[in-house]
Amino acid sequence: DAGITQSPRHKVTETGTPVTLRCHQTENHRYMYWYRQDPGHGLRLIHYSYGVKDTDKGEVSDGYSVSRSKTEDFLLTLESATSSQTSVYFCAISGPSGDTQYFGPGTRLTVL
Amino acid sequence: GQQLNQSPQSMFIQEGEDVSMNCTSSSIFNTWLWYKQDPGEGPVLLIALYKAGELTSNGRLTAQFGITRKDSFLNISASIPSDVGIYFCAGSMYSGGGADGLTFGKGTHLIIQP
Numbered sequence: 195d196a197g198i199t200q201s202p203r204h205k206v207t208e209t210g211t212p213v214t215l216r217c218h219q220t221e222n223h224r225y226m227y228w229y230r231q232d233p234g235h236g237l238r239l240i241h242y243s244y245g246v247k248d249t250d251k252g253e254v255s256d257g258y259s260v261s262r263s264k265t266e267d268f269l270l271t272l273e274s275a276t277s278s279q280t281s282v283y284f285c286a287i288s289g290p291s292g293d294t295q296y297f298g299p300g301t302r303l304t305v306l
Numbered sequence: 307g308q309q310l311n312q313s314p315q316s317m318f319i320q321e322g323e324d325v326s327m328n329c330t331s332s333s334i335f336n337t338w339l340w341y342k343q344d345p346g347e348g349p350v351l352l353i354a355l356y357k358a359g360e361l362t363s364n365g366r367l368t369a370q371f372g373i374t375r376k377d378s379f380l381n382i383s384a385s386i387p388s389d390v391g392i393y394f395c396a397g398s399m400y401s402g403g404g405a406d407g408l409t410f411g412k413g414t415h416l417i418i419q420p
Binding site for chain 1: 406
């Protein structure tokens with residue numbers, strides 16, 4: 195298994211509160227990604243990073259921000275959570291040659 | 307954005323049967339990937355395809371990268387109970403690097419009846 199951990203694994207929060215999800219890798223890989231998974235939509239890319247302090251938007255980036263201050267950590271922040279952000283969030287890293295992606299165990303977020 | 311059409315949405319089969327699922331796209335992809343997801347877990351990579359026409363096997367799984375670069379299929383032979391799960395196709399515009407993220411199909415839910 196690729197060395198990817200996500201924290202927390204489960205979180206329940208209220209509308210309007212800030213939330214930060216953490217992805218940590220032990221593989222020292224350059225690329226990291228955040229996806230959300232919703233019924234009927236599959237997985238959709240939120241943001242990705244191609245190096246420390248280098249990030250870019252994905253398909254569904256509105257309402258989310260990211261930061262990467264160290265190679266091993268990629269943070270996803272919901273500045274003011276909304277019910278539409280209730281979802282399962284997956285972090286992924288690229289393989290050693292950058293040609294595949296490996297996924298973490300996911301964080302289930304519920305916004306009430 | 308790009309969309310992948312994955313079919314069928316769900317399959318109910320008997321143990322021992324062969325399974326076939328496919329993905330089509332209106333855009334060209336340079337890499338096709340197939341993942342399996344079990345409940346409560348992240349997707350696990352099954353097969354990666356990098357060249358048009360490529361046929362790759364992984365045990366009982368076989369996948370092909372379509373000649374047009376707009377489609378791919380996955381076959382599972384002699385299904386067993388642990389094959390149950392959701393299978394996703396995913397495509398990348400990059401060859402040799404998924405730098406900008408993957409586009410996913412909506413999944414095929416495989417259910418096996420003993």
